[in-house]
Amino acid sequence: MNALLLLAAATYSAAAVAFLVHLTGRGPNRPYLRFGVWLLGAGAALHATQIVVSSLVLDICPIKGIHFALSVVSVLACVAYLVMRAKFRIDAVGVIVAPLALTFLVGSAAAHADASGVGSLKSAVLPVHVLANLVGEALFVLAFAAAVGYLIADKQLKKKHVGGVVARLPPLDALDRAEHAFLLAGFPMLTVGIITGAFWAERVESGSAVDVARSLFGYATWALFAAVLLLRAGRGWRGKRAAYGTIAGFAFAVVVLVIYLVRSFGEPHA
Amino acid sequence: MIVVVGLSHRTAPVEVRERFAGEAGAVEIMLGKLRGRAELDEVMFLSTCNRVEVVARPKGNADADRARALKAVREVLAEHGAVSEADLKPVLYEKEGEEAVRHVYRVTSSLDSMVLGEPQILGQVKDAYDAAVAAGTLRSFLARCVHRAFSVAKRVRSETALGAGTVSISSVAVELSKRVFGELNDRVVLLVGAGEMAEAAAKSLGKGAREIRVCNRSFERAATLAQRFGGAAAPLSALEAELATADVVVTSTASQTFVVTRPLVKRVMRARRGRALLFVDIAVPRNVEPDVHRIDNVYVFDIDDLEQQVATGQDARRAEATAAEKIVEQEVLQFLAWARGLDVQPAILALRAKTRGVLVAEVERTLQGRLKHLTEGDRAALMQLVDSATNKLLHAPTTRLRRAAGDGDGQTLAATLQELFELPTMHEVDESDEEKDDAPDDDERAVQ
Numbered sequence: 034m035n036a037l038l039l040l041a042a043a044t045y046s047a048a049a050v051a052f053l054v055h056l057t058g059r060g061p062n063r064p065y066l067r068f069g070v071w072l073l074g075a076g077a078a079l080h081a082t083q084i085v086v087s088s089l090v091l092d093i094c095p096i097k098g099i100h101f102a103l104s105v106v107s108v109l110a111c112v113a114y115l116v117m118r119a120k121f122r123i124d125a126v127g128v129i130v131a132p133l134a135l136t137f138l139v140g141s142a143a144a145h146a147d148a149s150g151v152g153s154l155k156s157a158v159l160p161v162h163v164l165a166n167l168v169g170e171a172l173f174v175l176a177f178a179a180a181v182g183y184l185i186a187d188k189q190l191k192k193k194h195v196g197g198v199v200a201r202l203p204p205l206d207a208l209d210r211a212e213h214a215f216l217l218a219g220f221p222m223l224t225v226g227i228i229t230g231a232f233w234a235e236r237v238e239s240g241s242a243v244d245v246a247r248s249l250f251g252y253a254t255w256a257l258f259a260a261v262l263l264l265r266a267g268r269g270w271r272g273k274r275a276a277y278g279t280i281a282g283f284a285f286a287v288v289v290l291v292i293y294l295v296r297s298f299g300e301p302h303a
Numbered sequence: 304m305i306v307v308v309g310l311s312h313r314t315a316p317v318e319v320r321e322r323f324a325g326e327a328g329a330v331e332i333m334l335g336k337l338r339g340r341a342e343l344d345e346v347m348f349l350s351t352c353n354r355v356e357v358v359a360r361p362k363g364n365a366d367a368d369r370a371r372a373l374k375a376v377r378e379v380l381a382e383h384g385a386v387s388e389a390d391l392k393p394v395l396y397e398k399e400g401e402e403a404v405r406h407v408y409r410v411t412s413s414l415d416s417m418v419l420g421e422p423q424i425l426g427q428v429k430d431a432y433d434a435a436v437a438a439g440t441l442r443s444f445l446a447r448c449v450h451r452a453f454s455v456a457k458r459v460r461s462e463t464a465l466g467a468g469t470v471s472i473s474s475v476a477v478e479l480s481k482r483v484f485g486e487l488n489d490r491v492v493l494l495v496g497a498g499e500m501a502e503a504a505a506k507s508l509g510k511g512a513r514e515i516r517v518c519n520r521s522f523e524r525a526a527t528l529a530q531r532f533g534g535a536a537a538p539l540s541a542l543e544a545e546l547a548t549a550d551v552v553v554t555s556t557a558s559q560t561f562v563v564t565r566p567l568v569k570r571v572m573r574a575r576r577g578r579a580l581l582f583v584d585i586a587v588p589r590n591v592e593p594d595v596h597r598i599d600n601v602y603v604f605d606i607d608d609l610e611q612q613v614a615t616g617q618d619a620r621r622a623e624a625t626a627a628e629k630i631v632e633q634e635v636l637q638f639l640a641w642a643r644g645l646d647v648q649p650a651i652l653a654l655r656a657k658t659r660g661v662l663v664a665e666v667e668r669t670l671q672g673r674l675k676h677l678t679e680g681d682r683a684a685l686m687q688l689v690d691s692a693t694n695k696l697l698h699a700p701t702t703r704l705r706r707a708a709g710d711g712d713g714q715t716l717a718a719t720l721q722e723l724f725e726l727p728t729m730h731e732v733d734e735s736d737e738e739k740d741d742a743p744d745d746d747e748r749a750v751q
Contacts, residue, residue: 269576
């Protein structure tokens with residue numbers, strides 16, 4: 034079980050290195066990009082296997098608790114990247130997706146496997162809430178990766194650097210379109226998550242400072258992403274402004290996950 | 304060994320080179336003329352916009368043979384360019400032996416090209432090779448040399464980054480567009496100005512674009528240029544509306560003031576709802592106000608920026624050229640070693656013939672005497688024994704002789720062999736034997 038997790042972590046790391054070599058190396062190094070994509074796929078497959086095996090061994094539903102939630106986000110983000118990379122021609126943003134997948138995996142390993150974070154209430158709303166949040170989070174990972182790629186490429190072009198990293202990143206317009214598409218797809222998920230979460234909070238949460246902070250950051254994430262989408266549609270806020278908005282929204286979403294993670298440390302071990 | 308005679312962008316200005324720019328069928332005509340020259344054994348004719356040259360193998364290896372071959376090529380080239388030999392000589396380069404092989408390898412690998420590392424030259428040499436094969440002017444020696452040149456070019460491409468980066472204003476403009484928009488097939492290219500530079504930009508950028516639009520002070524000129532590229536024209540007064548729909552804008556007007564200003568682009572970007580806009584300003588003085596580059600999602604590259612990219616590409620390629628030259632040197636040495644091996648081939652053949660001849664004569668004498676009762680089968684077995692003994696006996700000296708030839712000592716050893724065994728000299732050996740032996744080896748066939 035741990036071996037699978039270690040193997041997945043090693044594969045994600047190798048993928049990140051391959052992507053990095055592609056972006057920063059000299060000479061014709063396109064094979065590293067393909068290699069990175071393959072490694073990321075292999076890492077996601079290993080990680081998914083680990084989730085299934087672990088949840089069977091511990092007899093815990095894989096969408097229950099922050100431990101598995103982080104792992105599932107990581108795998109979903111990788112799968113979404115692998116599926117959508119050709120459509121948006123954003124292969125090189127794997128350089129951001131791979132380390133993020135690794136970070137989520139490490140975060141997942143750090144959390145207790147039985148940490149609930151979502152309470153123990155049996156309800157039909159629970160799977161909807163968790164699944165919507167996980168899928169949304171995975172899509173925001175990709176939107177964030179595209180936004181970071183956009184800012185790097187934009188900065189290089191504004192400095193009038195045409196070769197090097199910018200030559201190996203996807204075109205600026207492709208990054209902008211991908212970021213918008215992932216945000217657009219993730220936002221309804223987040224909305225469902227927020228609505229079901231509000232219902233949930235009313236019934237089970239203690240009203241502690243941590244719960245309040247988590248809810249606030251959740252709402253702030255939703256508000257930020259909503260603003261990014263609305264301003265793009267209404268005022269033509271594209272490119273850099275949209276990228277900064279997306280990064281800020283993702284940062285808020287990560288804060289919510291970190292709150293879950295920190296809270297899991299205070300709970301009893303299985 | 305081979306010789307090369309030609310002229311290129313390094314030795315002849317374009318006014319001279321264009322005299323040699325052939326029409327359709329000129330290569331075949333040239334090959335026909337060269338084939339008719341008794342001084343030349345094998346020949347290939349290469350003609351590009353920057354280079355016209357003949358690669359040939361003289362008939363005979365003596366210095367006088369090479370001199371005659373060079374003169375023959377000069378005469379044919381002078382006739383081809385309709386210039387006198389005396390006028391042609393100052394712009395010609397002539398290379399022989401090792402230098403000629405190195406030249407062929409360097410040309411094919413794009414180390415001698417005007418734009419270092421450009422990929423077209425390999426295809427052009429291949430075309431020249433195919434034409435020579437079709438005309439029947441190539442045989443094993445020169446064919447092998449050119450084949451090795453193809454392999455060298457491939458090694459240079461795969462083992463160095465000589466072909467990486469962009470190196471002309473047009474290609475930089477296309478690359479810039481790709482950095483911002485990716486493929487141009489769903490993009491609109493707007494040319495502001497309808498001069499020669501706009502036309503050149505349209506040729507490179509217009510190929511992949513969805514639509515080309517031309518905006519010019521003189522509407523007639525705009526319409527003429529737009530028509531040539533299947534696009535639409537607009538007067539300069541409609542510039543703001545045109546900018547609102549364009550993606551890549553190439554400016555090249557002769558205006559002494561900025562045609563595209565920051566306030567104009569600010570208004571345009573509002574109309575575009577923030578969609579990215581790329582300006583490629585190739586005009587001097589500049590047409591686009593530099594501050595426009597500071598607007599979000601707007602990118603401006605002027606002629607200096609473009610030339611800097613060209614220079615960067617060339618610098619990077621120059622650095623890679625050193626590694627490429629090393630590859631060329633290795634390959635030249637290998638080819639020379641193989642070619643020198645051919646020099647001792649007559650001695651090897653003569654030694655084998657003499658050894659086998661002596662053994663066969665002795666066996667046949669015995670077969671007519673004491674062993675005349677032997678059957679045909681036994682006689683054939685004895686002859687096989689003779690062949691086997693010849694091979695085993697001469698294996699070591701043959702190998703050493705070839706190795707010595709590769710090291711440059713082959714002639715001395717061959718002469719010693721001829722002296723010791725009273726072998727016929729090189730000229731006395733049947734040339735057909737030599738041809739039989741210097742057929743393309745496995746390596747060469749693999750390249751084919």
